[in-house]
Amino acid sequence: MLNKLEALRHFCVAAETLNFRETAVRLSVSPQVVSRMIAELESAVGEVLFKRNSRTIRLTAFGEQFLPRAKQLLEDAELLFTDHARNDDHLAGVVRITLPRLPFYAEILGELCQQLRDYPDIVLEWYADSARLKLTEHQIDMGVRVGLSPEPDWVVRPITEMRQRIVAAPELAARCGLPENLEDLQRRYPLSSQINQETGRPWGWYFNEQQNFIPRRPALAATDGYSELAALSGRVCAFILDGICQSELTAGKLIELLPDIPRQTWQLYLYRPYHSITPQRVLLVFDLLTQILQRYFPAVKNKMPV
Structure with missing residues (x-):
């Protein structure tokens, strides 16, 4: 040719x-x-x-x-x-990032922007959503996910492990009484359900291979973040990742129900698609975002039963 x-x-x-x-x-x-x-x-x-x-x-x-x-x-x-x-030498161009709505969302973005102040020609495109964008179609450079395991053709930086907790406001627990098991929980409590934005259907409450259910009549169906707000208001009992609700549990604004049920461990990780050549601006942002996420979500040893 x-x-x-x-x-x-x-x-x-x-x-x-x-x-x-x-x-x-x-x-x-x-x-x-x-x-x-x-x-x-x-x-x-x-x-x-x-x-x-x-x-x-x-x-x-x-x-x-x-x-x-x-x-x-x-x-x-x-x-x-x-x-x-x-x-590429002076680090210019667009870096596209996708992530779910995490705690400290504003702080993470603010700190990343601050650390990039010496690189005014790097442009961030920040997609905050639980819907998974197609990496190729949307030209995504990196993303944050919570999942069981990443794709094999990704470069991955593990951040921490998380498990989901059943939480409710103290006043809701006092009104409904402490549940004895999952069936009792469903009978006594108004529950929330998180919407899968890719299908429009509710996610189930998945604990382990033997124990899981989809709330039959959820009092609230919402996307990321809003279940926690509804739980704090005393409206519902919610099933939330501990990385999201830990500060409210520590402050006593929420209490945990049925803590002894074994449940699945989820990974919070930063990833980018593997390419034979990756622009220096992408590598820089990937390293900075790794450090920021690890500060806000330090690796923890969960003491919950597995």
Whole structure:
């Protein structure tokens, strides 16, 4: 397959020297390579570029018209790659990040922006949603997820482990009484249900392989974050990741129900798709966001039963 930029380079040098042998010396190739490149270029454009005889070559009328356009294309190509390299050196361009609505959401974004103050040409696109964006379609550079295990073709930075807790406001627990088991919980308490934004259906309350259910008549169906607010108000009993509700549990604003039920461990991790070449701006933001997340969500040893 003809390398068109390389063929244009051969043509422009040949147009300057009007000698294929000298052209070959300048380009560190054989004269046969120069002749072949010119012939293939002529075939590609459908016109003769040089008139040749045994002693000299000279440009045809078409070749003279083609030469300034060829030079411009080579200059544009050189400028394109030079600009890209310079941008990568001083870290410029867009970095797209997707993440669910986590606690300290505003603080995490604010701290990341502050740490990027010396890189004014890095532009952040920040997608906060529980719906999983398609990495290729949305050109996502990195993301934060809570899940059982990441995809095998991702570069992953583990942040911490989390488990879900059944929580309610003290006044709701006092009004409904402490439940004896999950069936008793469903009978006594108004429950919340988190909506799966990809399907529009509610997520189940999954504890382990033997124990899980979908609330039959949820008093609240909501996306990320709002179940916690409803639980704090005393409206519902909610099933929330401990990383989200720990501060309210510590402050006594929420209490945990049925803490002895074994439950699944979830991983909070930062990831980026694996590429053979990753821009320096993406690597920088990935490292900074890792450090910030690890400060806000330190690795903890859960003492809950597994």
